[in-house]
Amino acid sequence: MTPLPGGAPAWRAEVDARSWRGASEAAAAAGARLGALWASDERQLGGGVRVRALLVCYEGLVCLELLLPEGVTTFPDLSDLFSCAARMQRAINDLVGVRAVAAGGHPADERGWLRHAAWPADVFPLRRDIAMASVWPAGEDRYAFVPVEGDGVHEIPVGPVHAGTIEPGHFRFSVVGERVLRLEERLGYKHKGIEKRFEEMGLEEAIRLAGRVSGDSTVAYAWAYAMALESMAGVIPSARALLLRALLLERERIANHLGDLGYLGNDGGLAFGLAQFSRLKEDLLRTNARVFGHRYLMDRVIPGGVAIDVDTAATAVMLEEADRLERDIRRLRAIYDDHAGLQDRFVACGKLTAETAALLGVVGLAARASGLALDARVYPAHAPYDVLEPRMCTRRHGDVAARVNVRFEEALESLKLERRILRRLPLGDCRIPLPTIRVGSLGFGWIEGWRGEVFVALEAGAGGTVRRCHPHDPSWQNWPALEHAILGNIVPDFPLINKSFNLSYAGQDL
Amino acid sequence: MHKLLRQIARVGISTEAAPLPDEALRQITGRLNDEVLRLLGRALAIRHVDAGSCNGCELEIQGISNPYYNIEGLGIRFVASPRHADMLLVTGPVSRNMQEALRRTYDAVPEPKLVVAIGDCGCTGGIFGEGYASCGRIANVIPVDVAVPGCPPPPAAIMQGILTAVQRKS
Numbered sequence: 001m002t003p004l005p006g007g008a009p010a011w012r013a014e015v016d017a018r019s020w021r022g023a024s025e026a027a028a029a030a031g032a033r034l035g036a037l038w039a040s041d042e043r044q045l046g047g048g049v050r051v052r053a054l055l056v057c058y059e060g061l062v063c064l065e066l067l068l069p070e071g072v073t074t075f076p077d078l079s080d081l082f083s084c085a086a087r088m089q090r091a092i093n094d095l096v097g098v099r100a101v102a103a104g105g106h107p108a109d110e111r112g113w114l115r116h117a118a119w120p121a122d123v124f125p126l127r128r129d130i131a132m133a134s135v136w137p138a139g140e141d142r143y144a145f146v147p148v149e150g151d152g153v154h155e156i157p158v159g160p161v162h163a164g165t166i167e168p169g170h171f172r173f174s175v176v177g178e179r180v181l182r183l184e185e186r187l188g189y190k191h192k193g194i195e196k197r198f199e200e201m202g203l204e205e206a207i208r209l210a211g212r213v214s215g216d217s218t219v220a221y222a223w224a225y226a227m228a229l230e231s232m233a234g235v236i237p238s239a240r241a242l243l244l245r246a247l248l249l250e251r252e253r254i255a256n257h258l259g260d261l262g263y264l265g266n267d268g269g270l271a272f273g274l275a276q277f278s279r280l281k282e283d284l285l286r287t288n289a290r291v292f293g294h295r296y297l298m299d300r301v302i303p304g305g306v307a308i309d310v311d312t313a314a315t316a317v318m319l320e321e322a323d324r325l326e327r328d329i330r331r332l333r334a335i336y337d338d339h340a341g342l343q344d345r346f347v348a349c350g351k352l353t354a355e356t357a358a359l360l361g362v363v364g365l366a367a368r369a370s371g372l373a374l375d376a377r378v379y380p381a382h383a384p385y386d387v388l389e390p391r392m393c394t395r396r397h398g399d400v401a402a403r404v405n406v407r408f409e410e411a412l413e414s415l416k417l418e419r420r421i422l423r424r425l426p427l428g429d430c431r432i433p434l435p436t437i438r439v440g441s442l443g444f445g446w447i448e449g450w451r452g453e454v455f456v457a458l459e460a461g462a463g464g465t466v467r468r469c470h471p472h473d474p475s476w477q478n479w480p481a482l483e484h485a486i487l488g489n490i491v492p493d494f495p496l497i498n499k500s501f502n503l504s505y506a507g508q509d510l
Numbered sequence: 511m512h513k514l515l516r517q518i519a520r521v522g523i524s525t526e527a528a529p530l531p532d533e534a535l536r537q538i539t540g541r542l543n544d545e546v547l548r549l550l551g552r553a554l555a556i557r558h559v560d561a562g563s564c565n566g567c568e569l570e571i572q573g574i575s576n577p578y579y580n581i582e583g584l585g586i587r588f589v590a591s592p593r594h595a596d597m598l599l600v601t602g603p604v605s606r607n608m609q610e611a612l613r614r615t616y617d618a619v620p621e622p623k624l625v626v627a628i629g630d631c632g633c634t635g636g637i638f639g640e641g642y643a644s645c646g647r648i649a650n651v652i653p654v655d656v657a658v659p660g661c662p663p664p665p666a667a668i669m670q671g672i673l674t675a676v677q678r679k680s
Binding site (some may be wrong): 116117118119125130131132133134135136138141160161163164165166167168188189190191192193194196197208209212213214215216218259272275276278279281282285289295296298331332334335338339504505506509 | 513514517518521524558559560561562563564565566567568569570571572573575576577578588590591592603605606607608609610611615637638639640641642643644661662664
């Protein structure tokens with residue numbers, strides 16, 4: 001294994017098809033998780049397709065690299081070891097044209113995932129001989145949902161256009177009366193070719209695209225991208241720049257948690273909660289606009305550092321805001337906690353047990369609400385979180401109430417971190433220039449965004465361009481968990497349960 | 511309950527004045543005549559469609575319902591079906607996987623209808639542009655009356671776009 005420099009502890013290891021399975025089995029047995037799985041067309045480099053699996057082990061990230069000889073279109077299936085691999089493998093087949101095959105030779109799920117009808121089944125748009133501008137006449141979109149049969153069972157199809165201001169996706173409920181027997185998700189509606197678009201961009205400019213993979217997590221993605229790029233460059237930003245990035249990331253976390261707490265109150269029948277929390281969120285966004293020049297902090301993290309700085313006046317504004325916010329959040333939490341009607345909706349609703357969460361490889365706040373101790377800020381604690389020492393917020397019950405409580409505690413913890421950052425900000429350059437990056441370099445970024453861990457895998461091409469970039473959203477791991485959390489609940493509780501996870505469609509559709 | 515009431519009293523009313531319409535945002539003129547607009551007034555029903563955005567624009571569209579912008583205070587509300595809507599508020603670029611769903615949603619809105627495109631991607635295709643999976647701007651798929659640029663446009667700009675679409679010329 002070759003260690004890689006940079007912010008995230010990472011190693012890469014070239015494997016053959018046998019050790020691809022062997023290493024994955026050993027890692028799974030040792031408690032490792034699957035972080036991401038993707039493939040690249042390397043025929044121009046004298047091979048076939050290279051499939052990569054990013055394993056999250058105790059020591060850090062281990063990237064297994066399997067180069068398939070030209071003409072080989074199958075690779076060993078990992079979905080029996082890591083169930084979250086299933087959809088990633090289907091996406092790989094849609095985009096690059098290599099299929100995961102289990103030991104007995106039978107292919108895993110053969111249905112498309114990101115491919116609906118926009119391109120033919122024998123075209124693989126991420127291959128390098130397919131131009132970005134290629135357009136095919138729309139085909140027929142047929143998708144074989146798993147049928148549920150029995151006395152009184154019927155189906156409710158929902159989406160892709162939903163009844164609120166949310167993203168598009170399809171949910172197929174099989175119900176008896178109002179109780180859900182099965183939910184099957186179908187995603188991919190927002191697929192717009194982000195990975196292909198990356199390959200037309202320069203390494204430094206492409207951070208803007210990384211910041212638009214999932215707009216609600218723009219800081220997390222931009223930081224993960226910058227971390228991958230800085231790893232390849234062998235550069236570490238100044239302590240000041242890293243602390244400012246953490247400041248932006250925590251403000252992104254607070255803004256999203258405030259928004260979700262409002263909507264969760266609303267979906268639980270307490271419109272007061274939405275009015276109150278959306279006001280607090282708006283205050284925070286306005287401070288962002290005033291201090292950092294953008295309400296959602298897009299394009300503030302840049303390669304080599306940050307595009308912003310804070311002076312004493314801005315520090316005073318944010319410290320005063322933190323005190324005010326903490327007081328208001330504590331008041332509203334007391335109201336939520338005391339509200340019998342709201343707690344009746346929250347408690348025991350949409351339960352995801354620790355066992356199921358671990359089996360599915362769930363990450364982020366949903367994992368912590370089910371009792372799993374996963375938070376990249378705490379472990380491995382990349383800089384500057386090693387000095388900020390955040391407290392991990394967990395709950396055991398895995399229901400909507402647990403996900404609400406984790407949000408409350410994380411918002412308060414982020415305010416603490418914000419104060420710590422503002423009080424200890426050392427002097428230093430906000431940005432350092434990056435040297436020229438060697439062709440073929442590989443780098444990883446690993447950031448705990450508000451929803452969960454965001455990975456970016458980046459490969460350099462000739463002349464400072466992106467050869468391949470794979471941004472990975474925590475929603476890949478967490479969407480399947482929603483299918484489990486809804487089981488046995490009633491259809492009218494679905495919006496509440498869905499909101500309690502609040503997963504990204506854009507981030508997984510790419 | 512007293513805690514809840516005290517919090518409401520403590521916060522008071524935070525709603526701000528609505529922005530004025532801006533004719534520069536209009537793409538198509540005269541789709542709705544003044545008589546229709548007079549009858550409609552501001553009793554407008556909006557259906558939002560995300561046709562492929564990064565979800566940043568959705569955050570700001572949600573923002574126009576917060577107490578500061580309070581779009582419902584103007585008589586404008588979001589509805590759950592295109593069949594109940596006068597206007598589509600569309601974000602994008604339009605992904606090819608959403609092209610058909612957007613067209614069908616547009617067809618389901620009863621005439622006369624309006625379309626407001628939100629965000630740089632909705633206006634031009636933005637950073638995602640056009641390609642094997644993206645149709646680019648909203649106007650490449652359905653007619654657009656008013657387009658609001660920004661990445662994402664702040665709530666006041668989105669309200670301004672909506673109000674421009676229903677402004678009478680005389």
